[in-house]
Amino acid sequence: MKNSIAERVGDFLKGYPPFNMLSNKTLLKIATEVTITYLEKGDTIFKKDDTWHDSFYIVRNGAISLYYSNGDVKDIMNIHDTGDLFGLRPLITKEPYKLTATANEESIVYAVPISVFQSETDNNTKVQKYLITAFASNAFDPYTEEEAGKIFVDYLPNTSQDMVNFQTANYTKSPITCSTESSLKDAAKKMSAHKIGCIVVVDDEKKPVGIITNSDIKNKIATGLFPIETPVTNIMNSPVITAKKGLTIADGQLQMIKRSIGHLCITKDGTDNSKLIGVLTHHDVLVNLGNNPTVILKEIKRAKRTKKLRAARLKGNVLLKSYIEQNIPITHIINVISQINDAVTIRAVELALKKMPTAPPVTFSWLALGSQGRREQLLFTDQDNALVFDDVPEEQYEKTQTYFLKLAKLVTKSLNKIGFEYCEADMMASNPEWCKSLTEWKNQFTNWILSPDEKAVLLSSIFFDYNRVYGDKQLVDDLTNTIFSTLEKTDLFYKFLGRDAVKSPTPLGFFKQFLVEQNGDQKELFNIKSRALMPLIDAARLLILSKQISGVNNTSERFEKLAELEPNNKELHESCSYAFKALSKFKTKQGLLGTNSGKFIDLETLTKEEKLKLRRCFKPIQKIQEVLKIRFDLKNFM
């Protein structure tokens, strides 16, 4: 029987995730089972500790607030408006509610029965993921522990296998063909006209019956085995090896190696009994594999000129884009891109050394600073680097420094050519201030730590995330040891760093709206770097330094390490690590969309699902800032 109300309910649901991922038929089935509830302001849908309902809810009109209550204390966790889901806990775990949901104003909510929803969406993993994400976003607070494993499931890499091999192969569509009646001469003319190395012989129904390649012509015609007017059927290779479209590069390559052939015919149903739709050549496979990190890294290592390095690094960007599109875990992406960036830097230093008239007078190390030092640089950004060289007698200092400055200039110049902009603040090894001997560096860090001021804090946020990219390891270890033993002498430096880490404005306003820039070119845009990423980066650095841990530079890895070191804050650190990864992904996605580095986000371009994800990342920021305030006793220091 027709049910207009169900259709209208369905129309509404369709506008919001996860319902927008469902077919109309499924949607109508679900909509039919919905219960529409009208709520006056203050009406309660469920209370903390109530047994779970057999439905979850979506707000149709009005606003529903969810709060955590303990005695008289009410802590509002979130306010949901039209299209927001809540009461998802029973979908994940059959346990009493942990929050109370009441109408913040006059509202209408739809209750969606879980049994119907689950049976209708059983195999839709996208829907499941969305709900888990939505649930985590509503529920992230210190009161949920059991779901942590499920929340992170989205971002766990399955294997460390190379993802590229599992991309589907790009084959040549609408390949050049000739009929079975053609003569070889006609076929050869066609091949030459289209500048191709092979031609597929097809029957009247366009089914592939054979293939002729350049080597067939060389081996069978040029040698006089067959006359040039011979029918193609005499010299073609038959039957052809076929495959279905959508085969992966790895599969394609495997087939070619196994049968020692260079071409695969792609047919409609994958057999030679259906229409030809394309040809996958060995060349296609190689081109696809060109976007493979191993190939890119090889290219970088072999590069003899900056130009080649630039080309290789650009391939890295193509790779990055396809990784993001394919939703490959961000940890994996960061690893690959960092390796490429490091390799490019190493090669740039090596090439610069070759250009120097003499070998270096003493050992040295090339340090990456800031985001590259933390191995978080996904897109091209500014280059921040420094150079440390071994101590030399005083009279030779100037001469030695001049040598390394010259080397650094060559390196920074080629890095700039490759695509890394010069650092505006001139924090580069080509600046005499940041190209110093080990002792000078030790003095510099000691000075920053023992007598901190605004400038020292600003600089330390870059210099404390150094990472040796090239050169002597001993030098850097020596420097690190000095820094940590100096840190033991004072708490003041931590306070300065702490103050800096919590001063960043919070990303959300009182009613969970995003705080956007108020003026300038970026008006109305959301600055994801300063409002969301920096607070996490700063917090991680401070905490890891205070734990005297060296060698862990990456922000998400730092939080993972902290989760290990502080079991009682495990959950918070894990959620920070997760939030950082998700936010980096956002920034990268935005950066790939626009021409900037992704720092500013136009909220209008985000889907509801994305906004939800983004919003969820902000909660751990607030929590970690509170931890810093207490741990480093910043209340009286602000």
Next chain:
Amino acid sequence: MIFKWFRKNKKDYPDFWLDYIDSFKNVNKNSIKETRFVAFDTETTGFDKKNDRILSIGAVSFVGKSIQVNNSLELYLEQEVFNPETVKIHGLMKKGSLEKVTELEAIKAFLAYVKNAVLIAHHANFDKNMMNEMLSRNGLGKLKNRFIDTGYLFNKSKHIIYRENLKEHYTLDDLCNELNVPKVDRHTANGDALITAIVFLKILSRLDKRKNLEWDYLLKN
């Protein structure tokens, strides 16, 4: 009066009508919160109760504040009478792809659905008269349910000091605007029934604030 009259002729009535009448026996006077309400609406060929006909009936039922989508009624009727003028309002054509039932079948389904519920309609008298006329055409008695008119109830919900500014006649659209009810599916019987239900719940919540809301107040027209 009516009661006596049909008792005499009990045998003449079909079972479904007797079942309907039976449902009113032993009705406890429930509180408003526990009472089953049915909001309904009809789309017709016009406003003349003698000559015009019901083309479709839509109804939703609720106890408390929750309405179940799968427990709604939506009927389309076969009618010989047709008025092209009103097609532009309700969009129901004489021959349409919709599955249609006869008047008698519609009555049967409607009575089985509403039972003894309190009926709510916007400008209830019109819908009530159209329904009763259809019942009598089919040799049946009048509806026995208690009726609430949302148009009238809305007037009463307004505070005394605003009464003088009130309009004589509030359309369902007026109420939607006034009470901030989303206007989806206006002028389909089912959609209007749902809107009427929500309008009723909203007015009820306003009245409820004045405490001690009594049945008499709600039902008195």
